[in-house]
Amino acid sequence: MAACKFQGTIVSNQFINKKEATKDHASAVVQAVITGRKKFKIKLPQLTTTYVPLPIPLIEKDNEIIVETESTNSAGKFGRFGGTFVPETLIMSLNHLEAEFKNVLHDRVFQDELATALRDYVGRETPLYHAQRLSEYYKSKNGGKGPDIYLKREDLNHTGSHKMNNALAQAMIAKRIGWKSVITATGSGQHGLATAAACAKLGLECTVFMAAKDMERQSSNVRLMKLLGANVEGVYGSFKDASSEAFRCWVEDLENSYHMTGSAVGPHPCPTMVREFQSVIGKETRKQAIEKWGGKPDIVIACVGTGSNALGMFHEFLSDTDVRLIGVEAGGLGLESGRHSSTLAKSEVGVYHGAISYVLQDDYGQIIQPHSIAAGMEYPGVGPELSYLKESGRAEFWAATDEEALDAYDKLCKLEGIIPSLEAAHAFAILDKLVPTLPNDNIKVVINCSGRGDKDVDILFNRRVVHDGK
Helix, strand or coil, rough: CCEEEEECEEEEEEEEEECCCCCHHHHHEEEECCCCCCCCCEEEECCCCCCCCCCCCEECCCEEEECCCCCCCCCEEEECCEEECCCHHHHHHHHHHHHHHHHHCCCHHHHHHHHHHHHHHCCCCEEEEHHHHHHHHHHCCCCCCEEEEEEEEHHCCCCCCHHHHHHHHHHHHHHHCCCCEEEECCCCHHHHHHHHHEEEEEEEEEEEEEEEHHHCCCCCHHHHHHHCEEEEEEEEHHHHHHHHHHHHHHHCCCCCCEEEECCCCCCCCCHHHHHHHHHHHHHHHHHHHHHHCCCCCCEEEEECCCCHHHHHHHHHCCCCCCCEEEEEEEECCCCCCCCCCCHHHEEEEEEEEEEEEECCCECCEEEEECCCCCCCCEEECHHHHHHHHHHHEEEEEEEHHHHHHHHHHHHHHHHHCCCEEEHHHHHHHHHHHHEEECCCCCCEEEEEEEEECCCHHHHHHHHHHHHHHC
16 A cells, blocks of 8 residues: 655555645645555545644642643644545544544443453553562663663553553444444454454454464464454455555445554544553553652653554653653664664655554655564554654654564563563663663663563574574
């Protein structure tokens, strides 16, 4: 699928040359074609560059400080990012979904049911764990000074990742609306596994699209999804292609199926829904930090594939400008190699999968194939809210290579007896670079351990055998 760039775009197989394009990009009419089983030709709405200022102000009510962190507007835009760039045939379904999403946010019965399910089925709240040996390791390398490192243990959730928070909530919405079938796409298999479990719990049919190469390298998750009753469909390509195929499948049966987005990407209201249902991570972290040391974290760190676990952690702290927000992308074989998934570091703004965001693309608007050893981070785009946080300067973004992630995976196993996913290992990988830059040893760092890594054991051992001969 091609990404629609501001200075030019691919329309099916026809390129609108930059020189021939109008100079007034905001008023240009750009057309896009979604190809697949059915084709739709649509006009994209006007591109804007209106920003919502950060930090978000605090609101005081009845002597209680309320943190208002809603940075999106009614059109689903985060600054100039986001929006709804889809065929007309999908607008009614997305509007219906948005209305139902707004209803459940204020529906006490739904919220009570969700809270109960998160507690009794998912296993929340997850611990905020003091990684003492990991902390001492970095202190020993820096003259006895260094941060206290804490892990938000999302890997302890049912099915082994943060993905269950969102999958369960959206499956409950699908059942509430009356849809019987759920369609989704997965990269590492963690979202697919969570969706399959949630659908089994609620009696819904489940179809999961997954890249064939990801099915091979995450075969244990594929077997588990099938065990839970899901139909797993292989797709040639990568996660982006599985996402496109899931979208096309949904388009064919809008009246009976629900498209569940597991990542904070896509047209409005999908990114906002995912962030909202994942924000429990940051809310718990704030509460637990106050209980453990009487304050907030100084730094929170999360890996960034498309943004679900990062936004789940970051959103609670957006208005706390004294809290550093650090996202870590997949550096692959290195940013200069062209083989990476570091969208926020090496991309341009475009329209992809229904929204404006940063996208890995060439000069002609064609998607550049992403690469990462972690299947869940191998995507050429990123969510619109993270794009906004980068451009506004509220969050900073680093990159960790495949080898750095493997080293971090190995280190956490040996020092803490915790097996992280390769996705989460990217967040741990930047500690080698970050810790020496910190001012003193009174810093509290929280890393979102977004998933468990038993699914990645074969990748680690095969890579070490090939590269180290061990």
